[in-house]
Amino acid sequence: MQGSHLQNITDNGFTVIEDVYSKDEILAVLRHIREADTDSDTFRKSAGLFAIRQFLKEVPGTSKVIFNDRLSQIITELFGEGYFVVKSIYFDKPEESNWFVAWHQDLTISVDQKVELPGFGPWTVKQNQFAVQPPLNILEDNFTIRIHLDDADEGNGALKVVPGSHLKGVYRPETIDWNAETETTCCVKAGGIMIMRPLLLHASNRTTNSKPRKVMHIEFSRAALPQEINWAEKAEL
Incomplete structure (x- = not known):
């Protein structure tokens, strides 16, 4: 079973695995989120989106539920040892959301400070968080x-992807050749997971069926950064 998922990740850049979490585990995560202090700058609230950056740090009670035996086994079997969490975000796209995400790759990592380093750049800052595009080999080995x-x-904004686009390096959306590429929608049931490489081109449509979409997005790496910078959210598994 895991062999086919590994092949999907290798060839297509993503795979979907259902039934990783029970209904009780989902309810436990949502309970922790409801009980969280939302006054932090890492919480973004609007009519069309509720998001929590540094999610595992802000809502630490969710960690034990998220990293259950099933997920730990999946990570070990598909990727081996040595990986750690480097970013975590919670998205709640409500029923009335008109929010969408255009085609893009996840080209940056979160670090603790800005330092000019060979192979690292450009830099951005969002909500006091430093982000930088690292060398390609780091992005190629990371997974989400x-x-x-x-x-x-x-109908409610499931991720659309371009299979195989993770193998093409930095692939600018404006250069996509839709005569050669195809898109597919990654439908996932509640309690299931989608695993993807950050270089996979992906996008999300507006909600059209009045159904919510709540997702936890967790990025993993095993890369050692230059000694001048550190991962901003590093957490061991």
């Missing part, structure tokens, strides 16, 4: 797990 707390499909 998206944990779905609601069913996601074409």
Whole structure:
């Protein structure tokens, strides 16, 4: 079973695994989120989006639920040892959301400070968080797990991807040749996960079916950064 998922990740840049979390585990995560202090700058609240950056730090009670035996086994079997968390975000896209995300790759990592280093750049700062594009080999080895707390499909903004685009380095959206590329929608049931490489081109449509979409987005790496900078959110598994 895991062999086919590994092949999907290698060839297509993503895979979907269902039934990683029970209904009780989903409810436990949502309870921790409801009880969190939302006054921090890492919480973003609007009519179309509720998001929590540095999610595992802000809502630490979720960690034991998220890293259950099933997920730990999946990570070990697909990627081996040595990985750690480097970024975590929670997205709640409400029923009335008109929010969408254009085609892009996840080209930056979060670090603790800005230092000019060979191979690192450009730099950005968002909500007092430094982000930088690292050398390509780091992005090629990183992976992201998206944990779905609601069913996601074409109607409520499930992720669209371009299979195989993770193998093409930095792939600017404006240069996509839609005569050669195809897109597919990654439908995932509540309790399931989508695993993807950060260089996979992905996008998300507006919600059209009045259904919510709550997702936890967790990025993993095993890269050692130059001694001048550190991972901003590093957490051991």
